[in-house]
Amino acid sequence: MHRDKKIVYRPPFIYDKINLEEGVSMKKLIVYYSKTGHTESVVNRFEDFDSQAIKAQSDDPNQKTVEFIFKPSIDDIKHIVFACPVHGFQACRIMKAYIKQLSDFAGKTIDLFVTHHFRFAWLGGRQALKQMRHLIEEKGGKVRYETSINWQSHKRELDIQSMIEKY
Numbered sequence: 001m002h003r004d005k006k007i008v009y010r011p012p013f014i015y016d017k018i019n020l021e022e023g024v025s026m027k028k029l030i031v032y033y034s035k036t037g038h039t040e041s042v043v044n045r046f047e048d049f050d051s052q053a054i055k056a057q058s059d060d061p062n063q064k065t066v067e068f069i070f071k072p073s074i075d076d077i078k079h080i081v082f083a084c085p086v087h088g089f090q091a092c093r094i095m096k097a098y099i100k101q102l103s104d105f106a107g108k109t110i111d112l113f114v115t116h117h118f119r120f121a122w123l124g125g126r127q128a129l130k131q132m133r134h135l136i137e138e139k140g141g142k143v144r145y146e147t148s149i150n151w152q153s154h155k156r157e158l159d160i161q162s163m164i165e166k167y
């Protein structure tokens with residue numbers, strides 16, 4: 001009886017399960033950068049996406065050249081969300097540098113969101129999204145949805161919820 005419990009097929013079963021979970025989940029990925037945690041807190045509310053943070057040597061918003069420590073791969077990802085804060089009325093430099101070094105957006109669904117402080121999207125949010133969209137379009141990609149989350153807005157919660165439902 002005791003020997004029966006050491007089931008020979010157990011290890012392959014475990015490996016199959018892990019591979020299946022990775023295979024399914026890695027098809028929807030949020031690639032993000034967050035300096036002070038706002039963007040990351042929104043990313044963490046998406047339940048059916050994996051997420052990976054871009055990491056650079058420096059978090060200086062004004063750095064001229066971005067040296068990456070970790071660049072998430074978007075190979076095999078069908079649906080990507082790029083998310084970052086607005087810095088100086090633009091998409092943060094780390095996200096722009098990250099998108100610039102990507103090459104293949106073929107067949108991918110791409111959505112964007114940014115978080116920003118000022119009350120009006122025209123004070124940075126809209127411009128940042130436009131920049132990200134243009135960088136993606138330059139490489140042949142097409143952006144589906146884009147959302148600007150104003151951290152000061154009383155509508156912030158509603159905006160976050162409706163974005164998550166839509167994406």
Ligand SMILES: Cc1cc2nc3c(=O)[nH]c(=O)nc-3n(C[C@H](O)[C@H](O)[C@H](O)COP(=O)(O)O)c2cc1C
Binds near residue numbers: 035116
């Ligand atoms: C260097 C710097 C520049 C910023 N510039 C802007 C800006 O131009 N417009 C704006 O609305 N918010 C601006 N912000 C506020 C951030 O965009 C906002 O707090 C954002 O939610 C931060 O996201 P994070 O916590 O994920 O880094 C700036 C913040 C920093 C640190």
